[in-house]
Amino acid sequence: MTLLLGVDNGGTRVKLLLAREMEGRLEHVRTADAPTPRGPSAMDELAALTRTFLADDRADAFGLTVAGILDEASGLVATSANMRWLEGLAPARELSDRLGIPGEAVQDGVATAIAEAVLGAGRGADDVFVLALGTGIAGAHVVDGSVRKGAHGGAGEIGHIATGGGEKCTCGQSGCLESLLGGTRLGARWDRARGVDAQSTALDVVLAAERGDGTARAILDEATTALANGLLSLMAMIDPGVIVIGGGLSNSPAWIIDPAIEKAHRRATFHAVPPIIRAQLGSWAGAWGAVLTAAHSRSGERRLERTELV
Numbered sequence: 252m253t254l255l256l257g258v259d260n261g262g263t264r265v266k267l268l269l270a271r272e273m274e275g276r277l278e279h280v281r282t283a284d285a286p287t288p289r290g291p292s293a294m295d296e297l298a299a300l301t302r303t304f305l306a307d308d309r310a311d312a313f314g315l316t317v318a319g320i321l322d323e324a325s326g327l328v329a330t331s332a333n334m335r336w337l338e339g340l341a342p343a344r345e346l347s348d349r350l351g352i353p354g355e356a357v358q359d360g361v362a363t364a365i366a367e368a369v370l371g372a373g374r375g376a377d378d379v380f381v382l383a384l385g386t387g388i389a390g391a392h393v394v395d396g397s398v399r400k401g402a403h404g405g406a407g408e409i410g411h412i413a414t415g416g417g418e419k420c421t422c423g424q425s426g427c428l429e430s431l432l433g434g435t436r437l438g439a440r441w442d443r444a445r446g447v448d449a450q451s452t453a454l455d456v457v458l459a460a461e462r463g464d465g466t467a468r469a470i471l472d473e474a475t476t477a478l479a480n481g482l483l484s485l486m487a488m489i490d491p492g493v494i495v496i497g498g499g500l501s502n503s504p505a506w507i508i509d510p511a512i513e514k515a516h517r518r519a520t521f522h523a524v525p526p527i528i529r530a531q532l533g534s535w536a537g538a539w540g541a542v543l544t545a546a547h548s549r550s551g552e553r554r555l556e557r558t559e560l561v
């Protein structure tokens with residue numbers, strides 16, 4: 252039996268998850284969360300939180316999520332927009348020195364994707380594409396529990412594939428999926444169509460559509476068509492076994508996910524349309540991804556089964 256610790260060091264909360272691994276099966280032991288320590292003493296405070304959480308248990312390894320650009324070879328954080336104090340540090344080494352436990356860092360988006368692919372909605376499939384629909388749109392192609400990053404580390408940028416139209420994207424291109432479906436863009440497009448400056452959110456647009464607002468419905472229709480086209484492009488390019496859709500916008504399935512899936516099925520010709528499933532692990536996905544990273548650092552194995560939900 253191995254005890255594995257996942258530390259999901261998020262922008263506002265740090266989530267701690269202790270799991271027991273036995274013969275390829277992961278079992279939840281306990282969880283806790285606390286405000287994320289900030290500033291120069293953050294690593295000391297994080298180590299103290301972790302020690303309290305572990306109490307008399309001794310974890311065999313930990314995984315630690317990093318919100319930022321992580322150099323995997325050195326473990327150094329290159330940039331972190333929300334946690335400047337991590338820049339130039341190797342946070343897993345810092346925590347390892349303080350706790351006396353070996354550990355590895357993992358980029359937060361990667362952690363979420365591998366968790367959903369291996370333990371969540373993609374469980375049982377070897378080839379999973381995980382899509383996060385939030386303010387931006389991110390993607391990760393997870394094969395056998397590892398994210399395929401491409402030759403230059405830039406793979407998975409499904410938010411910036413062109414899906415038609417002339418809407419300008421933050422990346423400089425026009426017609427990107429993100430320019431039509433990104434959370435802030437939905438609200439902005441609705442405001443612009445109505446000629447108001449209301450800083451509406453994606454949820455505002457969904458609620459308006461539910462009330463029967465024709466403009467909101469037209470904007471969502473255009474966005475879900477773009478998502479369907481993006482999903483078909485994905486199938487044509489990588490033929491995934493499962494597509495998992497998470498992120499804030501996935502919480503409005505009736506207006507975002509379901510119409511996009513229906514359109515993808517309707518428009519598919521040669522494509523093998525795989526199961527398209529909503530993410531299952533919610534806000535604990537990052538912590539489970541950190542646990543999988545801990546398992547990987549010990550045994551090189553990420554293909555584990557989860558036997559119990561948090």
Ligand SMILES: [Zn+2]
Binds near residue numbers: 411420430
């Ligand atoms: Zn773009």
